[in-house]
Amino acid sequence: MRGTCRLGVERERLEGEDTALFDVRCPRDQEGGPDVAHGGWTAAVLDECLGHVPLLHRVLSVTAELSVSFVKPVPVERPLEVRAWVERRAGSRWYIRGELVLLPNRALLAKASGIWVQRDPAHFDRHQRWLAEQDAEPGRGD
Numbered sequence: 001m002r003g004t005c006r007l008g009v010e011r012e013r014l015e016g017e018d019t020a021l022f023d024v025r026c027p028r029d030q031e032g033g034p035d036v037a038h039g040g041w042t043a044a045v046l047d048e049c050l051g052h053v054p055l056l057h058r059v060l061s062v063t064a065e066l067s068v069s070f071v072k073p074v075p076v077e078r079p080l081e082v083r084a085w086v087e088r089r090a091g092s093r094w095y096i097r098g099e100l101v102l103l104p105n106r107a108l109l110a111k112a113s114g115i116w117v118q119r120d121p122a123h124f125d126r127h128q129r130w131l132a133e134q135d136a137e138p139g140r141g142d
C-alpha cells in the first residue's frame, strides 16, 4: 500500500501476519526544537502507524489508550521507520506495540504501546448524534 499524509508517513506495508512497516519523515513544520520533532508529532505518528495495523487487517478501530516513551530527539527531514506489531488480541481489543527508529542504523528514537478497540462503521454516526444531544442540552456533560 502506498500513500502520503500530513504527518509524513510515506509508505506502509504488512510484513507477515502481525507486523507492519512504515517509511516516515518528520516534516519541517512539525519541528518542536532546533531540527527536532515536536513530541506531539512523535506521539501522533506512532498513533497513526500503530492504529493502521487493524486497518491493514480491514478492521476499523479507535485508539483507547496510548503510551509513548521518548528515547532520543527525533530529527526532522530524515528517513525514519516505524515498526508496529500486534502483541495480542482479546475480544474487540488489539494490544499493539511499536518503535520509531532512525535509518539506516535503526537507532531507537521512541517506543509506544496501546490498545485499539474495534468499532462498527456506525461509530462516527453515533458520535454525531451524541454531539447533537450535547448541543441540545448544554451543561449535561455525559
Ligand SMILES: CCCCCCCCCCCC(=O)SCCNC(=O)CCNC(=O)[C@H](O)C(C)(C)COP(=O)(O)OP(=O)(O)OC[C@H]1O[C@@H](n2cnc3c(N)ncnc32)[C@H](O)[C@@H]1OP(=O)(O)O
Pocket: 051, 060, 061, 062, 063, 064, 065, 090, 091, 092, 093, 115, 117, 119, 121, 122, 124
Ligand atoms: C465509516 C467511516 C469510516 C472511516 C474510517 C477511517 C478510520 C478512522 C480511524 C480513526 C482512528 C482515530 O483517529 S481514533 C481517535 C482517538 N480515539 C478516539 O476517538 C476514541 C474515543 N473513545 C471512544 O470512542 C470510546 O471510549 C471507546 C470506543 C474506545 C470505548 O467505548 P466503550 O463504550 O467503552 O466501548 P465498549 O464497546 O464498551 O468497549 C469495548 C471493549 O474495549 C474495552 N475498553 C474500552 N475502553 C478501554 C480503554 N480505555 N482501555 C482498555 N480497554 C478499553 C472495554 O472494556 C471492552 O472490552 P470487551 O468487553 O470487549 O472485552
